[in-house]
Amino acid sequence: MAVLSNIGAALFFIAFILLILCIISFFKKNGKAIRYGRSTVILFMISIVLIITGAETSNHPIVEFFSILSFVLFIFFLVLAILSVIKKTGVAKKQFIITAILFVIFVVLLGISGPSSEKTTATNKQVASNSEEKKDDEKKKEVEKKEADEKTRKQQEDEKRQAEEQALKQEDEKRLADEQARKQQEEQKRLADEQARKQQEEQKRLADEQARKQQEEQKHQADEQARKQQEEQKRQADEQAR
Numbered sequence: 001m002a003v004l005s006n007i008g009a010a011l012f013f014i015a016f017i018l019l020i021l022c023i024i025s026f027f028k029k030n031g032k033a034i035r036y037g038r039s040t041v042i043l044f045m046i047s048i049v050l051i052i053t054g055a056e057t058s059n060h061p062i063v064e065f066f067s068i069l070s071f072v073l074f075i076f077f078l079v080l081a082i083l084s085v086i087k088k089t090g091v092a093k094k095q096f097i098i099t100a101i102l103f104v105i106f107v108v109l110l111g112i113s114g115p116s117s118e119k120t121t122a123t124n125k126q127v128a129s130n131s132e133e134k135k136d137d138e139k140k141k142e143v144e145k146k147e148a149d150e151k152t153r154k155q156q157e158d159e160k161r162q163a164e165e166q167a168l169k170q171e172d173e174k175r176l177a178d179e180q181a182r183k184q185q186e187e188q189k190r191l192a193d194e195q196a197r198k199q200q201e202e203q204k205r206l207a208d209e210q211a212r213k214q215q216e217e218q219k220h221q222a223d224e225q226a227r228k229q230q231e232e233q234k235r236q237a238d239e240q241a242r
Helices: 004-028 033-054 061-088 091-111 114-242
Strands: none
Touching: 004 033, 004 061, 033 061, 033 091
């Protein structure tokens, strides 16, 4: 819409220049006034349509159209009146009266379309307010998003920290279990070694006791054998002596 308004304003300016050329050609009577006049009317109508189309929505579009038209005619007759004064054609007074009437019509129509402009201003303010509210909502959403991201980040950090603590706890438990198993194995080995040592000592003691008893028995038998042999020899010697 703003582009249409700008194009309409540019065409309006060109039409105004052509209007001046048309008036000059009219007084010079060089035959170009009709050509300039047609172009001026066409450009004025196109520019007015573009300006009205590109303007904000109004509750009085017809009043606004005639207001612009009366302003264009006001400029047209004002230029004619000034040129009539310069050329002294005698119709300047009549043209100034028409110019004044057109100016009054323009002011009245502008006043009628004024509330529409105020409403447009209010609408613009409402749009601006809605835009501010939208920006506030976007800013609020952005803040909420940042808070949610921060909360998610903290939650992830807490979960990571808890996972690391759990891993450390599991490592400690594994270390304690390994230490307990090692001590248990060492204790079992010590008890087994102690049991084997006692068993070996007991076997050695029994073997020594058995050997000692056997030696004593053998010595006892040898002594008994020697005693019997001596008694036998003594008995035989006594018999021979008798």
